[in-house]
Amino acid sequence: MKRPRKRASSVAVIDIGSNSVRLVVCAAIERSLISIFNEKTLCGLGREVQSTGLLAPDAVGKALTSLRRFRALCRVMKVGRVHAIATAACRDASNGPDFIAKAERICGVPVDILSGPMEAKLSALGVISGVHKPDGIVGDLGGGSLELIGVKGHRVRKGVTLPLGSLALQDTSHKSLKRAERIVRNELSGIAQLKAGRGRTFYAVGGTWRALARIHIIQSEYPLQVMHGYAIPAADALDFARRLRRLVAADMLANIEAVSEARRPLLAYAALVLEYIIRTARPKTVVFSTYGVREGLLYSMLPERERARDGLICAAQALNELLSRSARHAEELIGWTDRLVRVAKLRETDEDRRLRHAACLLSDIGWRVHPDHRGEQTLSLILNGNFGAVSHQGRVFVALAVFYRYAGLSEQNEPPAQLRDLLPPAMVERARVLGAAFRVAHLTSAARPGVLPATHFRSRGRKLMLVFEHRMVDLVADRVGSRFKQLARLVGRTGTIVRR
Incomplete structure (x- = not known):
């Protein structure tokens, strides 16, 4: 047993x-x-x-x-x-x-x-655990110190600790922003860790920087409320940090509800440090990370083989096992769409592939919801899911693919345009294609394992065929055929069902 x-x-x-x-x-x-x-x-x-x-x-x-x-x-x-x-x-x-x-x-x-160097290392490991293939500088702004450390993939450079935490800076400057500016300028000049940041990503870790990101999300009317992975072009972040300092100096953020009262006085100091980091390091993008020292500590305790696994796929597998009707079916769906991509000769990068695999694993998590609301509910669940190792664009792509699986592909059922606008048109179209493939697969198999491996794809000229093995031919129906034709049209083909 x-x-x-x-x-x-x-x-x-x-x-x-x-x-x-x-x-x-x-x-x-x-x-x-x-x-x-x-x-x-x-x-x-x-x-x-x-x-x-x-x-x-x-x-x-x-x-x-x-x-x-x-x-x-x-x-x-x-x-x-x-x-x-x-x-x-x-x-x-x-x-x-x-x-x-x-x-x-x-x-x-x-x-x-924790020593300063260890705190910097754990912050970097936290970002590695929560960002797919990070490349840039991690900056962890706490109350007492600022840690700066380079990171690329799974490699961590030597870190440095500076007394530029928000509380520390407020204390040493005697609450004078002019004094604080001189302190920040002097402390950050000549820091080797910043010199390597040009054209790369700056990963902002720490509660007060997250508060800045929250304000930016509200002011820009950004459609996602997820803090982790929120990305701003460095030039925009620099302009925002300068503007925020002026607003704080003019006491125009005293009543902002998005930030706790205890943290509001520290916003100007956090903005000041971010401003000088951007000016010194000249990164391309600022990405806010909710993964930091605590996550890095737990990540460091994993065996090396576990650390090397894809965090997004692991999160999707956990949700698949918890919420889907059959976890095995979702794994079979990965192989089924692999064959579709290969036979239909669909162009796909490594990142496209991992996002498709994550979407396969999440494609049945809404089955318990009322049929009229499965699309919108799964869209919200994936968009707001508490997992990392995916950009906001990737998160939206996966959410749209599963949304289309439930809501269909008619213009009346489109998700909000503001959400779709976060993706390039080609990426939205790929989500539609994947959603259409899910609609064929789940209708064919009733989300039960063992069915999809008995169906195959063939291509002849502009014709795309879905072939059913003899033992599964009774599953063929008009609805299956019409959905497959819709999928074929989306990839520029004509679709046909074949019984073998």
Whole structure:
């Protein structure tokens, strides 16, 4: 008798940062992390470290109270393993060791005080885990420090730590933006890590930079609300950072609801640092990443073979196993569309291929929804899904392909134009073709495994044929034929069903 698969042990990371103290609980340490709980408290531990050398007493009290709650939550949730880390404020403050001793007694686990280089490395590993084939500079802006480190693919360069965290900068400048500007200019001049950034991507990590991105999304009326992977041309990001500084100076962002009240005073300092990084490094694009030190820590614990796996495909496989009628059918659909692409001689890059495979895995996740709403519901689920290793364009492509599978291809059922406008027309057309292929496959097989491998594609001139093996010929029907003809038309062919 086959033994049931052993349930993976959940894992928690308690992150004692210079501005926030956070608990993140994940279902397991795996390539595509599934967060089951996430809570933070803005304590401001590092707000006076530069001027007094001490963690502020009220911030310490607030942080310890949060840690008691976090430890209790871990007990309630029966978390298997707990890891605790601390960053700049705790390593720089003279009363940091005393605070850490109290934190360890509360948490019941050792607290690892990360060095600056280690914090930079873990930030880079976090970006590697959440961005497909990153190439550029990672900048992690916390409350107490800024880490800069180069990354390319799975390779990490040597990092540097600078005292330019938002709280630290506010403290050392005595809340003067003019003084802060001089400090930032002096600290960033001659930094080797920035010299390698020209024409590449700058990956912005950290809560205050994410707050900037949130404001930009709102002001630009961008159709997606997903923060991870949000990309802005560097020239636009530079203009926005300058404009935001002026708005903060004029107290015109005091009541913005998109950013917490405790974080609003730090926006100008975060914008200032981003501005000077762009001016110095001259990247092509700024991409905001919600994957950072915590994700990098868990990623570093994976075996090398697991780290090398595609994060998007892993996330799609997890959703497929959780939500589809048959996980095996979705895997067969990958092979079926592989054959379609090959026989129909459809042009496809490596990135096109991985997006198609992800869409195959997600093509049946909406089956429990009412038929009238499957298209819109799966569109929303994929667009807003909590997974990484995919750009916003890739996310929209996958979502559109599955939307067309459910909603059909008529003009009356098109998704919002603002969403389609995020993709080049050729990419939208590929999503339509893939959606049409899904409509043929799922109607033919009823999403059951074993059917698609018994159907084959042939091409003769401009004719594309779908061949059914003898044991499956009873599945042929007019609706199957009409859908296949529609698919063939979309790839510039005529379509025919053949019984073998």
